[in-house]
Amino acid sequence: MVNTSGVINEELMSKIKDILRLVLTTRMPLTQIAASLAVTRNTVKRYRNAAAAAQLAWDDISNLAPAELDAKFNRAKGRLIAKRMPDLSEVAKELNKVGVTRQLLWEEYRLQGPDDALSYSQYAFHLREHQQKLNLSMRQTHVPGHAVFVDFSGKRPHYIDQQTGEIIHVELFVAVLGYSNLTYAVAIPRQKLPEWIQVNVQMLEYFEGAPLVVVPDNLRSAVTKSGREPLINRTYEDMARHYDLVVLPARARKPKDKPKVEGGVLIAQRMILAPLRNMKFFSLAELNKEIARLVEILNNRPFQKIPGCRRSRFQEMEREHMQALPAARYEFAEWSAPQTVHSDYHVQADGHWYSVPHHLVRQQVEVRLTASTVEVFQTGSRVASHARSHVSGAHTTDPSHQPPNHRAYAERTPEKFKAWAQTVGVSTAGVIHRLLDRKVPQMNMPACEGIQKLARQHGNEVVEAACLRALEIKSPTLKSVRSILNTGRLRTKQDEGLNDHNLPLHYNLRGAAYFEKSGATPC
Numbered sequence: 001m002v003n004t005s006g007v008i009n010e011e012l013m014s015k016i017k018d019i020l021r022l023v024l025t026t027r028m029p030l031t032q033i034a035a036s037l038a039v040t041r042n043t044v045k046r047y048r049n050a051a052a053a054a055q056l057a058w059d060d061i062s063n064l065a066p067a068e069l070d071a072k073f074n075r076a077k078g079r080l081i082a083k084r085m086p087d088l089s090e091v092a093k094e095l096n097k098v099g100v101t102r103q104l105l106w107e108e109y110r111l112q113g114p115d116d117a118l119s120y121s122q123y124a125f126h127l128r129e130h131q132q133k134l135n136l137s138m139r140q141t142h143v144p145g146h147a148v149f150v151d152f153s154g155k156r157p158h159y160i161d162q163q164t165g166e167i168i169h170v171e172l173f174v175a176v177l178g179y180s181n182l183t184y185a186v187a188i189p190r191q192k193l194p195e196w197i198q199v200n201v202q203m204l205e206y207f208e209g210a211p212l213v214v215v216p217d218n219l220r221s222a223v224t225k226s227g228r229e230p231l232i233n234r235t236y237e238d239m240a241r242h243y244d245l246v247v248l249p250a251r252a253r254k255p256k257d258k259p260k261v262e263g264g265v266l267i268a269q270r271m272i273l274a275p276l277r278n279m280k281f282f283s284l285a286e287l288n289k290e291i292a293r294l295v296e297i298l299n300n301r302p303f304q305k306i307p308g309c310r311r312s313r314f315q316e317m318e319r320e321h322m323q324a325l326p327a328a329r330y331e332f333a334e335w336s337a338p339q340t341v342h343s344d345y346h347v348q349a350d351g352h353w354y355s356v357p358h359h360l361v362r363q364q365v366e367v368r369l370t371a372s373t374v375e376v377f378q379t380g381s382r383v384a385s386h387a388r389s390h391v392s393g394a395h396t397t398d399p400s401h402q403p404p405n406h407r408a409y410a411e412r413t414p415e416k417f418k419a420w421a422q423t424v425g426v427s428t429a430g431v432i433h434r435l436l437d438r439k440v441p442q443m444n445m446p447a448c449e450g451i452q453k454l455a456r457q458h459g460n461e462v463v464e465a466a467c468l469r470a471l472e473i474k475s476p477t478l479k480s481v482r483s484i485l486n487t488g489r490l491r492t493k494q495d496e497g498l499n500d501h502n503l504p505l506h507y508n509l510r511g512a513a514y515f516e517k518s519g520a521t522p523c
Helices: 010-025 030-037 041-053 066-073 088-095 102-111 120-134 193-207 234-242 259-276 284-299 310-321 404-410 414-424 426-436 441-458 460-472 478-487 493-498 512-518
Strands: 147-152 158-160 167-169 171-177 183-188 213-215 223-225 346-349 352-355 364-369 373-378 381-387
Touching: 010 030, 010 041, 010 066, 030 041, 088 102, 088 120, 102 120, 147 193, 147 259, 158 284, 171 193, 171 259, 183 193, 183 259, 183 284, 193 234, 259 284, 284 310, 346 364, 352 373, 352 381, 414 426, 414 441, 414 460, 426 441, 426 460, 441 460, 441 478, 460 478
Parallel strands: 147 213
Antiparallel strands: 147 171, 158 167, 171 183, 346 352, 364 373, 373 381
């Protein structure tokens, strides 16, 4: 216990003074003094001999300051000098860096001045003391409505499968509000993401409001990557944003970060799991019904040291500080990993392909899937939304996402050509109808497009007249209509007047030729 560092250690001086007090005022054996003060027998002997050599009584040293006591018993004049203390806060910070050792830091410290530097043993001693002070437990002060602490109990309840007799273990979820200690507990089948999201939503609905912060442990469903800068699971973060929550995970292997839920889990094990040990349940619903009853008993149980109970403290002091829940309940959604938009401006989600605006080709997007919708996001902004399809390998395309040429091509359908022809006239509709009246109508779609082009060039009225002539000569083709327009062989109004007594031309009448081929007699 000789102070060779040159640095006054008040705790060490206090122990030396205790040794001298017992040596000079009692007749206790050296061994007993050493045991009572947790020092060695030789240390006690040294200070007894030093006091005897100086002929000191207890009254001579009882009022000495630590520095005076140190100078009288530990300092040899002309041999020791005051030592330079390192910045222990900076040393502790440097030790957290990869590859940095205590030996390396001591050597760097000694290079600054070997004469007044601490020895390695003293350097290590003072550093350990500093680190122990940093590890002191801090009493946390909780503000009403600020935080809820959530975790799973290490001990699991169970129920019995009524058909097979199998014992099925489940997880016990526990949540504790920081201020009132109001507790929520429920059993869920597993700790996977869908169940984790659902139980967090149920917790908020039980509290009838949301605090500002939720403090989970580092389970995979909550934290994708733990560390100094934890990465929150995207779906959990999405749920938290829906309820205007901030997720602040506890540090890994730091239970003191969440003492509320650690204590809540212990209480839940004593007041919920313990009473369940002799009960038998044959479904998860039965088990949760009993857990809910025990939770209410816990929340209404009077505190031991302060007035009221968890429920009354929540109702009177914390409920008004909780955030109101949104009108719509959060719908579970999964996020895909970032993916690049394909050249066909589609992205894949759960085996199906969904379109996005064509200008996003070769850019990174994320897909959010709920039970009914599929949403595509780029840098946090939604760029596309579709009804979810469960047809694997198929595709869903929004026409507004297509470039103009693709949209025009996609709009080429027999029905659309027929609808257009009706707007031009009966004869044009007759020609289009004849062109598309085939087993594979798509083969004549280019011809239908050709007639549309002629209508844009010559006008609907002229094309209608040309189609009328093509039907009269029984040649309803693009080539005939184009030839009639080029040669000017259109029916004139005078021609039309000569045929006024005739019935109007209908492209859908079969005519005599049809009955002659079939052997039937026309009406």
